[in-house]
Amino acid sequence: MSIDTSKVATSNKGAATPDKPNKVGAVASWADERLGLGTAMKKQIRKVFPDHWSFMLGEVALWSFIVLLLTGVFLTLWFHPSMAEVTYDGSYSRLRGVEMSDAMASTLHISFDVRGGLLMRQMHHWAAMIFIAAMMIHLLRVYFTGAFRKPRELNWVIGSLLLLLGTLEGFTGYSLPDDLLSGTGIRAADGFMKSMPLVGTYMSFLLFGGEFPGDSIIPRLYTVHVLLIPGILLALIGAHMLLLVFHKHTQWPGPGRTEENVVGFPLMPVYMAKAGGFFFIVFGVTALMGGLLGINPIWKYGPYDPTKVTAGSQPDWYMGWPDGALRIMPGWEFHFWGHTFAFNVFLPIIVLPGLMFTILMLLPFLESWITGDKREHHLLERPRNAPTRTALMVSLMTFYGLLWAAGGNDIIAIKFGMSINAITHFMRVAVFVGPAIAFFIARRWCISLQRHDEETLLHGYETGIIMRSPEGGYSEKHLPISESRAYTLTARDRDEVYVPGEETDQNGIPTPGGRLAGLRAKLSTLWYADNIQKPTAAELEEAHHHAEHEHALQAAGEGYPADGHQFDDFGGTHETSEQPLRGGH
Amino acid sequence: MHLLNRTAGRISRHRRRPIAGALLLLLGLLTAGALYTAVLSPANAAKTQSDTELAEQGRKLFLVGCSTCHGTNGEGVTTLRGNQLGPSLVGVGAAAVDFQVGTGRMPMAQAGAQAPSKPEAYDQDEIDALAAYVASLGPGPAVPNSSDYSLDNMTDEAQEAAIVRGGQIFLTNCTACHNFEGSGGAMPEGGSAPKIRGVEPKYIYEALLTGPSNMPSFSNGNLTPEEKRDVIAYLGSLNDSADYGGFGMGGLGPVAEGLIAWVGGIGILVGFAIWIAAHTTRTNKKKVQA
Numbered sequence: 001m002s003i004d005t006s007k008v009a010t011s012n013k014g015a016a017t018p019d020k021p022n023k024v025g026a027v028a029s030w031a032d033e034r035l036g037l038g039t040a041m042k043k044q045i046r047k048v049f050p051d052h053w054s055f056m057l058g059e060v061a062l063w064s065f066i067v068l069l070l071t072g073v074f075l076t077l078w079f080h081p082s083m084a085e086v087t088y089d090g091s092y093s094r095l096r097g098v099e100m101s102d103a104m105a106s107t108l109h110i111s112f113d114v115r116g117g118l119l120m121r122q123m124h125h126w127a128a129m130i131f132i133a134a135m136m137i138h139l140l141r142v143y144f145t146g147a148f149r150k151p152r153e154l155n156w157v158i159g160s161l162l163l164l165l166g167t168l169e170g171f172t173g174y175s176l177p178d179d180l181l182s183g184t185g186i187r188a189a190d191g192f193m194k195s196m197p198l199v200g201t202y203m204s205f206l207l208f209g210g211e212f213p214g215d216s217i218i219p220r221l222y223t224v225h226v227l228l229i230p231g232i233l234l235a236l237i238g239a240h241m242l243l244l245v246f247h248k249h250t251q252w253p254g255p256g257r258t259e260e261n262v263v264g265f266p267l268m269p270v271y272m273a274k275a276g277g278f279f280f281i282v283f284g285v286t287a288l289m290g291g292l293l294g295i296n297p298i299w300k301y302g303p304y305d306p307t308k309v310t311a312g313s314q315p316d317w318y319m320g321w322p323d324g325a326l327r328i329m330p331g332w333e334f335h336f337w338g339h340t341f342a343f344n345v346f347l348p349i350i351v352l353p354g355l356m357f358t359i360l361m362l363l364p365f366l367e368s369w370i371t372g373d374k375r376e377h378h379l380l381e382r383p384r385n386a387p388t389r390t391a392l393m394v395s396l397m398t399f400y401g402l403l404w405a406a407g408g409n410d411i412i413a414i415k416f417g418m419s420i421n422a423i424t425h426f427m428r429v430a431v432f433v434g435p436a437i438a439f440f441i442a443r444r445w446c447i448s449l450q451r452h453d454e455e456t457l458l459h460g461y462e463t464g465i466i467m468r469s470p471e472g473g474y475s476e477k478h479l480p481i482s483e484s485r486a487y488t489l490t491a492r493d494r495d496e497v498y499v500p501g502e503e504t505d506q507n508g509i510p511t512p513g514g515r516l517a518g519l520r521a522k523l524s525t526l527w528y529a530d531n532i533q534k535p536t537a538a539e540l541e542e543a544h545h546h547a548e549h550e551h552a553l554q555a556a557g558e559g560y561p562a563d564g565h566q567f568d569d570f571g572g573t574h575e576t577s578e579q580p581l582r583g584g585h
Numbered sequence: 586m587h588l589l590n591r592t593a594g595r596i597s598r599h600r601r602r603p604i605a606g607a608l609l610l611l612l613g614l615l616t617a618g619a620l621y622t623a624v625l626s627p628a629n630a631a632k633t634q635s636d637t638e639l640a641e642q643g644r645k646l647f648l649v650g651c652s653t654c655h656g657t658n659g660e661g662v663t664t665l666r667g668n669q670l671g672p673s674l675v676g677v678g679a680a681a682v683d684f685q686v687g688t689g690r691m692p693m694a695q696a697g698a699q700a701p702s703k704p705e706a707y708d709q710d711e712i713d714a715l716a717a718y719v720a721s722l723g724p725g726p727a728v729p730n731s732s733d734y735s736l737d738n739m740t741d742e743a744q745e746a747a748i749v750r751g752g753q754i755f756l757t758n759c760t761a762c763h764n765f766e767g768s769g770g771a772m773p774e775g776g777s778a779p780k781i782r783g784v785e786p787k788y789i790y791e792a793l794l795t796g797p798s799n800m801p802s803f804s805n806g807n808l809t810p811e812e813k814r815d816v817i818a819y820l821g822s823l824n825d826s827a828d829y830g831g832f833g834m835g836g837l838g839p840v841a842e843g844l845i846a847w848v849g850g851i852g853i854l855v856g857f858a859i860w861i862a863a864h865t866t867r868t869n870k871k872k873v874q875a
Contacts, residue, residue, distance in 0.1 A: 053855075053862035060854045093745055094752050094822060111829070122830055129846035130854070137851060180756065180765065181838070274861050281857045289850060294830025295842050300766045300823075302756045310760040310838075311770025311778065317843025408840040410771035419698070419775035 049271050050251035050264035054141045059275060061134035063282035064127045065237065071124040072226065078114050080106040081176070081222030083215040092299050100178070100303030103218045107177040107298055123290030128173060130286065132166045132318045139163065143363070143393050146381035147250045150374060153364040155243040160361045162236050165229055167318045172225040174316055178218055181296070183304025184313045186217060195345035213306065253379045253491030255484045262378075314407060322353050324406030328427045359396075370523045372498035384453070385492050387446035388527045394442035395435040402431045450532035453489050456481055457535055458543035467554050477554065480547060494533045498524035636717060643718030646711055650692050659722045677795060678725020679716035684791035686712045688784075698775035699798040726794040733810060734786045734817045748822045751815030754808065759816065762800075767820055768836040772799050782824060782836075786817045 032038040049055070082102035088095050090105070091112040110117035139159060142148050148156040171189075175182045190212045194200040209216035248262050257263045265271060289295075301310065315323050325348030334341040367389060368374065383390040405412065406427040413420040460478035467477050481489075500517035504510050535543070648657060654671030656662050661673035674681075685691040686707055690700040707715065716728060736744045756765070762778035764770050769780035776799055781789060793813050796802025803813065834841040 051862055053859040056858040056862060057855065060851075060858065094748055094819070096745070097749055098753065118830060126846065126850060129843065130850045133847055133851045134854070137855070180760075278857070278861055281861075282854060285850065285853055285857075289845075292831045293845060293849075294828055294833045296839075297766075297828075297830055297833065297836075299829070300836075302752065302765075305756075308756050308760065310756075310765040311762055312764045312768070312838035312840070314839040316839050317846060320840075320843060411837055411840040413771035413775075414769055414777045417775075419773075420771045421774055 044245070045266070045268035045272075047245065047267045048262045048264045049249050049267065050257075050262060052252060054145070055249065056278060057134060057141050058138040059278055060282060061131055061138055062237070063279045064131040064134060064286065065233070066279065067127040067283055067286050068124060068131060069230070071120045071127065072230075074120045075110060075117075075124060076226060078106060078110045078117065079103070079176070079222075081219045083178070083213075083218050088303075095299060095302065098303065101218065103176060103178040104298070104303045107179070111299065119287075119290050121290075122293070122295050123286050124173075125295045126289040126293070127286045128170050129316060129318075130282075132163070132170055135159070135163050135166055140393065140397075144383040144390060145250070146377065146386060146389065148364040149377040150368065151376055152243070152247055152250075153368075155240060155247070156364050157361050158236055158240050158243070160357065162233065162240065163360075164357055165233055165236070169225065169229040169233065170316055170318055172221045172229065175221050176218060176225060177296075177298050178304050179296075179298035180301035180304050180308055180310055181298075181313060183213070183306070184309055185315060186221075186304075187212065187306065188315075191342075191345060192349045195342040196350060197341055197346070213304075248378065250378050250380050252488075254488050257379065257491075259376065259378045312411060314411075317404075320407035321400050321403040322349050322407075324403035324409070324427070325349065325352050325431075327409055328403075328406045328424050328431070330428070356396075363392075370498070370520060370527050372496075372520070372524065379491065381492060384446040384449040385531075387443045387450070387531055390446050391439045391443035395439035398438035399431060399435045402427060402434050406431070447530055447532060454532050454535060457486060457489055457540065460547060467557055469553075469557070475554075478547065480544065490534050492534060495528040495531050497521070497528050636721075639714050639717040640721040641718075643714035643716070646707070646715055647718050650706070651715070654693075659719060674719050674722055676723035676725045677719060679720040679728045680726040680791040681795040681797070682716040682719045683712055683728045684788055684795060684797060686715060687791075688788055690797070699772075699777070702779060726791075729787060729790045729794070731787070734790050734814045736814070736818050744818070747811075747815045748819050750812070751817070751819030754812050755816050755819050758803070758808070764836065764838070766823060766833075766836040781820065786821065789817050789820065 028038075080102045084102045085099055086102050086105050088098050088100055088105050088108060090096070090108050092108055095108065107121070110121055112118070142156065142159070171185070175186050175189075190204050190208065193204040193207065196203065204212070207217065207220070208214040209220075249264075251257050251262055251264065254263075302308070314320065326345065329344045329348045332343045332347075334343055406423070409420055409423045409427070412418060412423060460480040463477045463479050465477040467475050469475070480486075498521050500521045647655075647659065651659075651671075654662055655674050656671070659674040662670040664670055682691075685700070687705060687709075689703040689705040692706060693700045694703070705712075719725075720727070736747055739747065755767075759767075759781075762770050762772065763781050764778075767781040770778045772778055778800070790813055792800060793803040793808065793816075794805075808816075834845060
């Protein structure tokens with residue numbers, strides 16, 4: 001059988017030759033032939049991620065965690081997790097000869113006698129503060145954009161657990177140096193545990209190996225701090241990121257972006273470079289802070305001694321809000337049959353954080369139950385397009401922020417010359433009233449922004465050009481927005497209020513969950529109440545028609561300044577060079 | 586008269602230039618001025634005054650500046666409602682006056698939770714006079730001498746040991762209100778334990794002796810003079826030493842640190858995130874819309 005070769009290109013003379021071999025390629029080939037990673041990686045390194053600054057907030061947390069691991073390993077090489085009494089004999093003269101625990105003495109040793117030790121300690125501490133702060137702003141981004149919705153609810157729960165564990169990790173680290181601040185913190189934690197009815201005392205004795213302070217709390221916290229929690233954190237971070245790869249990243253709506261695709265750049269080389277670079281930036285910022293800003297000067301606090309305490313004893317910021325709740329709580333204490341129930345401690349520090357974390361983890365499930373929305377979502381929502389959701393988080397943030405401020409009430413009092421009692425009384429009311437006001441304002445603000453979006457879609461954007469009609473009426477000229485912007489503004493679903501089904505099925509048997517359905521419908525109505533829905537195609541069409549008509553009417557006046565306005569050239573609508581100036585200048 | 590004329594004539598014989606007369610006049614004035622300053626000036630007169638005269642001078646100042654609240658005899662003033670306008674000053678001693686007036690706390694500008702420190706209204710001589718008057722009302726602590734709180738005549742080792750001791754006494758007795766490095770702290774109802782870093786040693790000593798406002802007084806039976814001296818030495822050594830960790834952010838503890846972590850740390854990193862997202866990895870620096 002003959003083959004027609006008339007259509008085969010004749011320009012290819014001879015076989016293709018490979019590029020000149022380079023060294024990197026050779027090493028890669030050597031590794032690939034033995035490990036076979038190329039095939040496995042091929043898909044992953046080409047994974048596409050969308051580009052937006054807010055998608056990099058979680059990265060800040062990840063990179064500061066790496067900084068924590070690196071600096072933390074350095075610190076373990078010299079830290080002695082022991083409460084054995086030693087006499088300090090290091091370089092810091094103001095504590096020389098003072099009795100202290102080995103933990104404190106070794107922390108002083110790291111600070112003053114290990115090369116780079118103080119820098120590492122301070123970097124570790126700053127990185128810890130940034131780690132938890134970054135997790136929180138990442139959480140806020142995920143919440144405000146609706147990225148927690150199906151299928152990502154479980155990743156939200158994992159993230160919340162990471163925040164909880166990060167906080168505990170921070171607290172255990174804060175407690176290790178056994179300086180005055182650490183010891184005060186552990187003493188407080190002992191009190192928190194003992195406030196729990198029935199089991200509190202037993203738990204405290206179990207943890208401390210007897211009555212506070214004992215001599216086992218530091219070694220135990222050390223194990224928790226360097227082994228237990230970091231292990232769980234690493235596993236959860238792994239799971240968090242595997243799920244991220246599995247779900248694919250969410251993206252902002254826009255032309256070409258759908259629920260089925262991800263538009264962006266591949267991991268290799270774009271995000272490898274960006275993320276790799278970002279790691280060095282996080283490392284650099286942490287190093288600069290560690291080098292320039294003194295944090296936790298334990299040599300000034302001195303070794304812990306239960307008879308001592310200092311003004312300005314606060315936990316690190318992430319524990320500040322329960323501390324604030326504790327500070328403003330009225331002293332309600334009850335006595336039953338010779339036992340004291342320290343409700344004033346139990347409520348703000350045991351119940352409240354537990355409740356808040358439960359609410360946090362349940363948020364995605366709560367919302368999907370109220371709205372009845374069980375669809376998958378990969379396109380993000382702007383905060384304004386979910387007013388109740390946004391307002392809910394703003395309200396929680398206000399609650400958190402007020403308690404945070406209450407936790408620093410003494411510093412606020414001295415720095416702003418206020419009475420600490422007045423601050424406490426104000427906060428007792430504000431933590432209830434503030435979130436309610438914040439909810440209302442945030443919700444109405446979102447709805448106003450929605451109205452503005454609708455206005456822009458229907459009537460175009462405000463040009464700033466004022467037109468005067470022949471009748472003498474003034475109006476501002478609007479021009480239609482671009483196609484892609486109009487697409488982005490309309491790329492959202494219409495809100496669907498949940499409608500309950502029949503309370504009983506055809507056999508007269510109540511449907512499961514039927515009783516709650518009424519509540520759910522009410523909540524759903526409230527959830528979406530007053531939201532502005534995007535205009536229909538017909539409405540858009542009509543508005544554009546109307547706009548065209550208006551433009552036609554205004555066309556006659558276009559380019560002619562009204563009488564008396566010849567000389568104020570604000571919008572560049574006319575040339576002043578042709579106009580004679582007053583007085584013939 | 587003849588003699589006088591002869592003397593004048595002798596001087597005039599030595600006169601070589603007309604300016605010599607002016608110079609002579611100037612010399613005479615200078616001599617008179619110096620004599621006046623050295624022997625006759627009022628400031629010096631006060632030094633040579635007896636204690637009674639000093640107290641009398643102080644009483645006059647007291648009647649003008651202090652008696653409205655403290656009474657014409659320093660007995661204190663109680664209002665009709667039973668509130669105290671100013672406490673009795675009998676037995677507070679010269680140290681209390683030197684502290685309160687010397688740091689500008691007294692006279693108070695207005696009634697309040699406590700008298701804040703402000704620019705002093707009296708100079709040291711007037712304060713000494715006031716102190717002498719108040720001290721004459723009843724026995725009380727005297728103004729300390731600098732030898733009471735100075736480590737100058739000690740060996741280096743003894744000085745170091747004193748500073749270590751002082752640090753431990755400071756952490757036990759003072760930090761609960763004044764903070765671990767003396768940055769100050771809050772007290773109930775708008776009061777505050779002031780910042781005590783950079784305060785003159787004399788005033789710290791006097792505050793310890795007399796216990797102004799909410800502060801307890803640390804009498805010599807409570808903290809011996811040596812222990813007071815050691816605390817002052819420790820605070821002085823904190824002032825002299827470098828901030829080992831870098832900028833200390835006011836020495837206020839974790840609240841200031843948290844603020845910096847959020848505003849500085851997170852602020853800068855979010856700024857970098859925005860910067861990175863605004864740039865592609867391409868070399869032409871133009872943002873490619875994905």
